[in-house]
Amino acid sequence: MSLDGQMTAWAVSGRPGTADRVVPVTRPVPEPGPGEVLVRVRACGVCRTDLHLADHELAPKAAGVVPGHEGVGEVVALGASVTRFAVGDRVGVAWLRRTCGQCRWCRSGRENLCLRSAYTGWDADGCFAPYAVVPAAYAYRIPTDLPDTDAAPLLCAGIIGYRALVAADLPPGGRLGIYGFGASAHLTAQIAIAQGAEVHVLTRGRDARRLALELGARSAGRADDDPPVPLDSAILFAPAGDLVPVALAALDQAGTLAVAGIHLSDIPPLDYQRHLFRERRLRSVTANTRADGETLLRLAQTLRLRPHVTPYPFARTGDALEDLARGRVTGAAVVVVP
Ligand SMILES: [Zn+2]
Numbered sequence: 001m002s003l004d005g006q007m008t009a010w011a012v013s014g015r016p017g018t019a020d021r022v023v024p025v026t027r028p029v030p031e032p033g034p035g036e037v038l039v040r041v042r043a044c045g046v047c048r049t050d051l052h053l054a055d056h057e058l059a060p061k062a063a064g065v066v067p068g069h070e071g072v073g074e075v076v077a078l079g080a081s082v083t084r085f086a087v088g089d090r091v092g093v094a095w096l097r098r099t100c101g102q103c104r105w106c107r108s109g110r111e112n113l114c115l116r117s118a119y120t121g122w123d124a125d126g127c128f129a130p131y132a133v134v135p136a137a138y139a140y141r142i143p144t145d146l147p148d149t150d151a152a153p154l155l156c157a158g159i160i161g162y163r164a165l166v167a168a169d170l171p172p173g174g175r176l177g178i179y180g181f182g183a184s185a186h187l188t189a190q191i192a193i194a195q196g197a198e199v200h201v202l203t204r205g206r207d208a209r210r211l212a213l214e215l216g217a218r219s220a221g222r223a224d225d226d227p228p229v230p231l232d233s234a235i236l237f238a239p240a241g242d243l244v245p246v247a248l249a250a251l252d253q254a255g256t257l258a259v260a261g262i263h264l265s266d267i268p269p270l271d272y273q274r275h276l277f278r279e280r281r282l283r284s285v286t287a288n289t290r291a292d293g294e295t296l297l298r299l300a301q302t303l304r305l306r307p308h309v310t311p312y313p314f315a316r317t318g319d320a321l322e323d324l325a326r327g328r329v330t331g332a333a334v335v336v337v338p
């Protein structure tokens with residue numbers, strides 16, 4: 001922060017699909033409103049959703065918004081009536097930013113489906129910035145033994161992957177297929193393997209297949225290969241709708257395919273007998289609840305989850321997004337803020 005309270009942040013430019021999809025902008029350091037805390041950001045993970053936003057695959061809600069919803073940093077100021085955190089606490093800023101707390105979805109423990117929810121980096125500025133504000137009730141306490149750069153990818157990639165794993169309804173010791181192997185998938189695979197699952201990874205990237213085997217996957221093939229065994233469950237992380245029939249056909253009977261992404265290209269026609277009959281199920285995963293986040297952060301400690309991180313200096317935030325767009329990131333890209 002300079003003396004006049006200005007900072008340089010990375011904002012969506014309105015030039016989707018180009019290497020300049022986000023550009024540096026000068027903004028005032030935000031002030032925490034009632035119930036909010038001001039966070040000095042030290043690291044922020046780069047999520048595929050940031051790309052979907054900057055590339056207008058998700059309809060923009062605020063022009064020139066600052067993306068970044070896997071922020072880790074230190075609380076430096078408190079808004080009115082904040083008691084949950086103190087100045088100096090280390091917190092995580094995640095995708096789910098606000099829910100109404102009153103609708104039937106919120107009241108039944110399904111706040112991820114709240115129709116009046118708001119999201120960091122979509123409805124409000126996120127953490128590709130030296131400072132960000134977050135409602136205290138939606139921030140996470142970060143386990144002390146996790147470095148900032150390891151904690152950052154847990155905040156969306158980790159949480160969504162965990163919710164997708166639960167949604168995929170994997171039986172204990174079951175066979176899980178993972179389609180696409182980016183930040184979220186490589187964390188989910190670690191959880192599933194630590195819990196005793198047999199994991200088969202199907203992805204186009206050669207480096208990603210190598211990482212999958214290093215992390216303990218039983219097999220790693222190309223995205224449209226047949227896995228070596230019928231799958232009890234599968235998770236589709238790649239935003240590719242043409243893999244939906246491929247993954248459904250790889251399921252054993254009664255198997256479940258969970259689609260983890262917020263955006264998916266068109267799904268080709270399904271054949272009822274081949275893809276769905278024998279009680280196969282296809283379901284989506286929409287955002288997460290705060291309970292999912294707390295559970296994932298606990299699991300990360302217990303299971304010693306360690307993301308495979310590619311760090312980028314803050315000045316190269318745009319390059320991190322471009323590398324992700326071009327499939328050049330193995331594991332999770334994390335921007336390190338000075
Ligand atoms: Zn609600």
Ligand SMILES: [Zn+2]
Binds near residue numbers: 049
């Ligand atoms: Zn995300």
